[in-house]
Amino acid sequence: MSRTLAKHILSCKGNDGVVQILAIRSPAVKSRNWVVRFGVFQVDLEARELRRHGLRIKLQEKPFQVLALLLEHRGQVVTREELREKLWPADTFVDFDHSVNTAVNKLREALGDSAENPRFIETIPRRGYRFIAPVEVVEATAGLTTTAEPVPTVAGRRARIHPVWWLVPALAILVTVGYGAWHRFGPRVQPPDRVMLAVLPLENLSGDPGQEYFSDGLTEEMITQLSRLQPERLGVIARTSAMYYKGTKKRVDEIGHELGVDFVLEGSVRREAERVRISARLIRVGDQITVWTKSYEWDIQDILALQSDIASTIAREISLTLTPQVQARLARTSLVSPQAYEFYLKGRYLWNQRTPEDLRKAIAQFQQAVREDANFAPAYAGLADCYNLLSIYLVASPQEAFPRARAAALRALELDQTLASAHAALGYTRFRFDWDWEKAEEAFRRAIELEPSYATAHHWYGEYLVAMRRFKEGLAEIEIARKLDPLSLIISADAGWFHHLAGQQELAVQHLQRTIELAPDFAPAYIYLGEIYIRKGMYPEAIAACQKGIELSRGGSKPACLAYAYARAGRRTEAMKIIEELKHRAYPSPVSIAIIYAGLGENEEALAWLERAYQERNDFLVHLQSQPLFDPLRSDARFRNLVGRIGLPQ
Structure with missing residues (x-):
């Protein structure tokens, strides 16, 4: 299909919107089945169906009519008055404002869209709505796709469409000839968009709350196994978001809509001595039909083979074609020491708690695992993850933590080069x-290549890109991480922080407010807000936000932001008090102290502490170029020299 025809189809008006122009006079056009595609959605306006990844989504008549009208006028404002005229005739007696709000809200819910951060439907205050996403016209029977060009608009009024009936026979011939040539010489139909799957927390049926680590650990391991099957066709929601539904009473369709997935895997696990029984059920979200269900009872030493068996079965049920390499990997599973695996699951459970004390406990569990089985690669990867975070949480110096992280990651990769978590951990140390x-x-990049659904790899890679001032790429990576793990608080908060570092303050605030809505007691979100308020010169608000963050973290949060705000607000005594407190910590962060001195205008002291941070290879120096709190020092040649020695982009 030519771009001209696509543009014509999408810009003509009429009672039946896009479909009407397809039904005009020419049999060559009329005989074909056309649908409109945007993102992962397809709309069949004749059948009045909305589908996601090919699966039908239930949508009531009024929301569908709103969608059809918005698509008809893509890129243009559809006023609330126009909606009333088209959808509710004059002799209809309804509360119009409430009805249109309800219809738009239901449509957004079906599309997984939001008014605050729209991908499809934009609210135009006091006027109406506009469909903003790119649209394709698709011939469903042949799979022919044409990307539509933007519809031209005229400010303040609708663009006029002049009659072009005389073009229809010629266009029909062009469509027929063009399709024949495309079918013969052009590219084959692309595979459908990725199927998305959520693995819900396995229910612990042992009756022992102390076995929660086992059921949670198996859930995470299944997520990892499934993520590696065929990444270009199957995406798997990350552990953090999946665990949000532990013990939930929500229906599968509710969970599916909230996470934006097509299938849900749920089940239970019962462990008795060295035997484990797992019941699993795969449910299609669209119609809540159980596609597959099975129960297993295996020795715990065969647990890796059991996970591979479940993964292979699910691949068949959702029509994935596994490469010979993946099939060989699934068949290559080895026996694992039950004791080593138990220590490993406990370590992962503790690592996911993300507190300094739990990190230390997790290290002890992973160390026990490698003592039991010195060739168990995932346990070394777990150690690397823990050591990487020790310095971030200010409970160990960089020289103490990172070399151990590097050694553990390299050992894991020596045992298993396909372990994405080990590549990501090594990347973080590098x-x-x-x-x-x-x-x-x-x-x-290797971690993401091996496991594209590994949200942590996208998260850490995004931070790296932001530190390199490659903001556009960094924001794209954190957005991928956020979609893979939509309920992760740290990913959500860091998305806000990355936007802040990129100079996009309003978007940063939106992300952080959304994080606080999810978890009003999440300390980092308030610290990041404090940094934004500092940049805006709103020092009372910055002080309040930082104080809230420190209060919620129970002393675990970095107070440099608060002291910097005190300094800029002229409260020198309070800023100096925090400096003294930091100097007496087990590991005083020289970067934090340098930031406060910069806020006080004492550049000599600030640069002296930054030099000390350089000698210690303090890991926070990677943000020297992106962190606005260092702005008072940027004009100093010694600061630029330090940036050059670290190797950051100037």
Whole structure:
């Protein structure tokens, strides 16, 4: 199909919107079945069906009519008055405002869209709505796709469409000839968009709350196994968001809509001594039909083979074609020491708690696992993850933590080169401590190549890109992480922080407010808000936000932001008090102290502490170029020299 025809189809008006122009006079056009596609959605306006990834979504008549009208006028404002005229005739007695709000809200819910951060439907205050996403016209029977060009608009009024009936026979011939040539010489039909799957937390049926680590750990392992099957066709929601539904009473269709998935895997696990029984059920979200169900009872030493068996079965049920390499990997599973695996699951359970004390406990569990089985690669990857976070949480110096992280990651990769978590952990060490930018990026990209659904790899790679001032790429990576793990608080908060570092303050505030709505007690979101208020010169608001963050973290949060706000607000005594407190910590962060001195205008002290941070290879120096709190120092030649020695982009 020519672009001209696509443009014509999408810009003509009429009672039946896009479909009417397809039904005009020419049999060559009329005989075909056309649908409109945007993102992962398809709209069949004749059949009045909305589908996501090919699966039908229930949508009531009025919301569908709203969608059809918005598509008819894509890129243009459809006023609320026009909606009333088209959808509710003059002799209809309804509360119009409430009805249109309800219809638009239901449509947004079906599309997984929001008024605050719209991808499809934009609210135009006091006027109406506009469909803003790119649209394709698709011939459903042949799979022919044409990307539509933007519809021209005229400010303040609708664009006029002049009659072009005389073009229809010629266009029909062009469509027929063009399709024949495309079918013979052009590219084959692309595979459908990725199917999205959520693995809900396995229910612990042992009756022992102390076995929660086992059921939660198996859930995470299943997520990892499924993520590696055929990443270009199957995306899997990350653990953090999946665990949000532990013990939930929500229906599968509700969960599916909230996470934007097509299938849900749910089940239970019962462990008795060295035997484990797992019941699993795969449910299609669209119609809530159980596609597959099975119960297993295996020895715990065969647990890896059991996970591979479940993954292979699910691949068949959702029509994935596994490569010979993936099939060989699934068949290559080895026996694992029950004790080592138990220590490993406990370690992962503790690592996911993300507190300094739990990190130390997790390290002890992973160390026990490798003592039981020195060739168990995932346990070394777990150690690397823990050591990487010790310095971030200010409970160990960078020289103490990162070399251990590097050694553990390299050992994991020596045992298993396909372990995405080990590549990501190595990338983080190369980034935060080694300052080896090329090898860091190589490791992150390898992790994502092996496991595209691994949200942590996208998250850490996004931070690396932002530190390199490659903001557009960094924001794209954190957005991928957010979609894979939509309920992760740290990913949501860091998305806001990355926008802040990129100078996009309003978007940053939106992300952070959304994080606080999810979890009003999540401390980092308030600290990041404090930084934004500092940049805006809103020092009372910055002080309040930072105080809230420190209060919620129970002393675990970095107070440099608060002291900097005190300094800029002229409250020098309070800022100096925090400096003294920091100096007496077990590991005083020289970067935090430098930031406060910069806020006080004492550049000599600030640069002296930054030099000390350089000698210690402090990992927070990677944000020297992106962090606005260092702005008072940027004109100093010594600061620029330090940036050059670290190797950051000037």
